[in-house]
Amino acid sequence: MSTVEQHYANHLAPIYLWMAGGAESALQAGRDDLAALDLTLAPGCKVADLGAGFGMHAIPLAERGYRVTALDRSELLLGSLEALRGDLAIETVHADLLDFRAYLPDPVAAIFCMGDTLTHLPDFAALETLIARVAAALLPGGAFVATFRDYSTELVGDRRFIPVRADADRILTCFLEYRPDTVLVHDILHERELGVWRTRVSHYPKLRLSGAVLVDVCAANGLAAGIDSGSRGMVRLVAGRL
Known part of the structure; x- marks a missing residue:
């Protein structure tokens, strides 16, 4: 089994833009996600992703005029961000999610943790640590916005096989294998190389996180949170610092 970092470095990161539908399609989806939020931030304020x-x-946050610190553990993905951002005010940071406070010396207006990032944490203790640090890093009245996939309900049979994307030269499918606190995500990648199909498989753990658990962790750290349905099958959480 790979770690999250190994899985992305060796398997997913090189195809991630393709998996997301290409740069422009993915960025438009990000713009749509932000437009769907009932969130008012001061012009030019500092936010973190x-x-x-x-x-x-x-990138859509910076397009709105916010000053963005963008943190990720994948150097390859951050390199793609730097190539796409143009002159936008985005500071990129290659670091572990739990270490983000080292790069935010002052409180910020909002912290975003989108996609399925929260489930990449190693355990629920790490989740509690992250949320405590998020709460401490927000200005009074600041917002925490997150999306994630709810793996708390176990899929059975053929439903555990999930088509991700396919074209003439590449097919990506994932298979879910459930454990008590985690789900093992097997990413099965078929690629045509010089007319020959080759298969690569890698798997890594994700937390079986539910909306109710995340709301409770937020409340324990002074964040009033609500959840609803987000885009692309995600759960969306919006929380405010009390």
């Missing part, structure tokens, strides 16, 4: 990847949300 944790698990920013290639900039799906960091």
Whole structure:
């Protein structure tokens, strides 16, 4: 089994933009995600994007005039972000999610943790640590916005096989294998190389996180949170610092 960092470095990061539908399609989806939020931030304020990847949300945030710190553990994905950002005010940071406070010396207006980033944490203790640090890093009245996939309900049978994307030369499918606190995600990649199909498989653990658990952890740290349905099958959480 790979760690999250190994899985992305060796398997997913090189195809991540393709997996997301290409840069422009993914950035438009990020813009749509932000437009769907009932969130008012001061012009030019400082925000952070944790698990920013290639900039799906960091770039649209900067397009809105916010000063963005974008943190991710994948150097390859951050390189894609830097290539896509142009002259936008985005500071990129290659670091672990739990270490983000070292790069935010002053409180910020909002912290975003989008995609399925939260489930990449190693355990629920790490989740509690992250949320405590998020709460401490927000200005009074600041916002925490996160999306994630709810793996708390176990899929069975063929439903555990999930088509991700396919074209003439590449097919990506994932298979879910459940454990008590985690789900092992097997990413099965078929690629045509010089007319020959080759298969690569890698798997890594994700937390079986539910909306109710995340709301409770937020409340324990002074964040009033609500959840609803987000885009692309995600759960969306919006929390405010009391």
